[in-house]
Amino acid sequence: MTQLPKSAQSKLEQFLGENIDTPAPKDFTQQRLPKRESIKHTLTGSSKAVNSTIHHLQVIGYASVGDWNPLIPTGKPNEVISILIRYILMQ
Incomplete structure (x- = not known):
């Protein structure tokens, strides 16, 4: 000082x-600061099914559409994956 x-x-x-x-x-x-831990949600399926689920999760207030990563093709026909990473407080 x-x-x-x-x-x-x-x-x-x-x-x-x-x-x-x-x-x-x-x-x-x-x-002791609360410990934060990441949890990954993955959606795998057709682009229509994955998009529909992402929008439903927004409607119920769980995650905004913008929280998910863009759809990524998995290499299998008509299949994509999207990931959401959330951080939760652990006790």
């Missing part, structure tokens, strides 16, 4: 109720 003039430091210490040079508590860094 930069050194303040003595009068300003004294007023700040009075306001804060403690010595401003005291390091901040490590509570924030020691708090």
